[in-house]
Amino acid sequence: MRYLLLITFLFLVYNVSAQQPISITWAAKHSAKPLDGRLLLLLSNNNRTEPRFQIADGPQTQLAFGIDVENWKAGESKIITPAAFGYPIQSLAQVPHGEYYVQALLHRYETFHRNDGHTVKLPMDRGEGQQWNQAPGNLYSKPVKIRIDARLKNIIRIELTEAIPPVKEPEDTKYIKHIKIQSKLLTAFWGRPMYLGAHILLPEGWDTHPDVKYPLAIFHGHFPDDFDGFRTIPPDSTLKPDYIERFKLSGYNKIVQQEAYNFYKQWTGPHFPRVIAIEIQHANPYYDDSYAVNSANLGPYGDAITYELIPEIEKRFRGIGEGWARFMYGGSTGGWEVLAAQVFYPDQYNGCYAACPDPIDFRAYTVVDLYKDKNAYFLQSDFKKTPRPGSRNYLGHVSATLQEINYRELVLGTKSRSGQQFDIWEAVYSPVATDGYPKPIWDKRTGAIDSTVAAYWKEHYDLSYIMKRDWAKIGSKLKGKVHIYCGDMDNYYLNNAVYLTEEMLKALDNPTYDGEVDYGDRAEHCWNGDHTQPNYISRLRYHQMFIPKWAEEMKKRAPANADINSWRY
Template sequence: MRHAALLCSLLVSSFAFAAPVKHAAGPRIEVTVTPTAAGSAPLTGRILVAISKAATGEPRNQIDESYESQQVFGMDVTGAAPGTPIVLDDASAYGYPIRHLADLPAGEYTVQAVFNRYEEFHLANGKTVLLPPDKGEGQHWNTKPGNPMSKPVKLTFAKNGAVTITADAMIPEPPAPAPDTKYIRHVRIRSELLSKFWGREMFVSAIVLLPEGFDSHPDAHYPTVVYQDHFHPNFSAIGWRETPPPSDLQGREAVRAKWQYAFYQAWTNGTLPHVLIVEPQHANPYYDDSYAVNSASIGPYGDAITQELIPAVEKQFRGIGQGWARATYGGSTGGWEALASQVFYPEFYNGTWSFCPDPVSFHAYQGADLYTDTNAYTRTGPFETIDIPSDRRGDSHITAQMAQVNHYELALGSHGRSGEQYDIWQAVFSPQGADGLPAPVYDKDTGAIDKEVVKYWHDHYDLDAILMRDWTTLGPKLEGKLHIAVGDSDTYYLNNAVYLLEADLKSTRNPHSDATFDFGPRKPHCYTGALPEWDESQGADMNQRVLPLMTRHMLETAPKDADTKSWVY
């Protein structure tokens, strides 16, 4: 990885230079990244030091948003010379769950440092931003190949004085994706749209599941079903297993393996319709996924997927390539993408099955209401201030607060560069700030909401608001196409936004929306709809339930001259 000198003065001010400084009394951590791990180029990015009480495992893999997380401290760095100590102290390091280094209890811990390297991106609008490029791992600081790291070591922390860490190793390359098979193929294309936006070569890819009989029916052309989800190196998300599960599997692994193999059997024995299933892959400098829409800060991923990637797949694998013969589905992030893709490209797709979608109304931004709240973390009454929750269990036991999760992200990266959930929403939904990075929708430390940025979110990405605003033109194009399911005890409170959307769509006229909604009683994240009567297991494979619904709708709405027979064999 190559690093050039920092050009943008606005970004310079946000980084802590690793130059010799006089440190006040108090605890500090000195990390030396060796030339062996980093090469000779200056280091620009974020130094992260994970501190763990766990008896086993690597601390870098034990940091998360929950109250069970181990400790991490992070600090921005630019232009540090390999071999020169990088010093984190109480003033410069941002910590999670403990905010200040001085508050870390004295004692012995297992410690590990990782340097998440940033690169310059020269955007088409003339701005230069520093971001961590995806390296094929799906945008994760702790597994990004080439990032320098230290081996886990036992260190004793005191209230004053320094601990020293040597980062002389490097995160290795991830395992190679599985090779192409009879059924599974991999497609990767250069995106002209994204390369222009980012000022460097950018690619999008897809994992494609070919139907049974693809080779023996060379004259057949197939509908396209787009499965929306996070980054996956292999076809694991949909669930695919070509051999029976071993008898020694137990619990959830056994159930999952059973579903995967059942899907393979249904796919290959003629039970399921013959379609192309396409799983787009679009990890980017902010996250493992772009949310499949055009964005001021991330670029035109919506157009790249619909105008470049999907047509390329359909051309290569004999897709019908017409709107009536496309559908989309997914859950969580993929659920939002599936709904947004249908809304923003209403004639490109002929139906969406959206499961437990991310917030479809910013009145219910997990626990916060961005329109009426003044702070995303707390609500204040005449005499008391309460914390706003973010995560819960199915029994409503709260596991994380809005402030807690956002402070976790702030420890991992400033200016929206954590690679985590709230930061990607901000990156997708916000306009660019003066520095070329996403405009903050709220102060990441305090939670104070910026209503001007919220207005931009409302006008461009609040799916409920957009449907209501544009129903006169969108409504006729979406009849029969909207199907949404969510558990009414969703882990991230996502059901609340779906309830708002349902109420608004029920109020529509000319046409009156025929969108379907399924709220799973006491079901957490990610509920994918009620089980059909024929299912006797503890949960039918999602594909076996939705694929027949999709193709039935396609056949019922196909133009008179459409190819409705070549793929039915």
């Protein structure tokens, strides 16, 4: 009897052999045609918000399981079985018995017939910046409370009755304008109309000085809903204070609004340089931006931005329209983008300020050396399996491993289609595989690194290596233009690649690089070189930091006959 009770107990607690069937359908009202996409089942043990908003890398994440669906017809059932890959628990059969709030969502895919001959199915951005849980047109169910218990034989039925509504386009104001153009280069690559956009911040006096032309300040980064960090009215006094765990700070939303209002007062004040500042919208079928380079999988975004979008902005809004009068700044993804654009288009830009850039040396691809390591998820060892960390705080406390981060991505989308960080790096940097999707840098389940893909990445996108390799050709064009900043406790270990790049830059000669590399003591992600303010403030001051800095610095590199005064104040 004792052994029978033990077996029963183990079955109830660790049941891995059976699971209630979960059947999902969608309503015919949503589409007359069958649908393709990633079908996600989401479980949460709380109802603080919908399950679709509780899937994260950190320890507070809830549960997600995903399967690919093609030609899915209205009314047809799709069954989520224990074979569906899950995060952070890999199988439904391993979910502890109990009550959960359940929700299902279909992240819809579109079919693209690219000009390289490949046909692929991907989630095109629909104005939301590639957010799977907010993408207009995605179908989802209302959360319901259910009991997960393998002893129960009832079928759990879920219907996708809701559709996420379209995103409202921002409106023009006195200072902020918006532009959207169809790119000939990208349209040709993707085989359907493709667009680039930008939010444009006009300088004070732009409307009253119609003969003045202005330099262009290009802020690169993630998909902007509107021009970030600019607010013409004081903070909302009725705003309920929020709490930011990262900074251990209450009322951060009010701080953000105050900083944005302070910037407006500086921007319109008497001593701020009069430039046109822009934030580019270049969301695509893989991510909320393109990384601003040409890519085998994404197409010629670097050329489209540099030779189509930027000249059109300068034409419409009276930009000077020459390389010496353009500069770039940004953090994180934007930090990588500005350095890459400066390296690949050295004559078109006159300086870059790269804060906390994504890995700029693939010997430190976060904590992985892509050229020497065999596995991305675990340290090499004969007898020990030590996970590599993926994120930390300023004290070094780890909140997620590289394996966990990548498993979350794998649930959200196979074939680099999650719309998340490691998948977009793969989509931008990799060659095209035989199936038309990016060739994986490593096996998403095991972490085994493909050295042939790493070699391709090195020659095409390892910025530190490329600068050193091509310095004889581009060094004179980059002299004094490269500025890099990073916190030495960056949450994603991005400082590791900056150290290697700094070492390389300092060894260059004929010419010397004459730039700047700086680190913030115990500063986390998005530190931008400001030693006077805490990280949670400095990360909100990119415009204030870099526009005045460039306005002074460019005097050294402007052509002898350039007008560097009429636009200044």
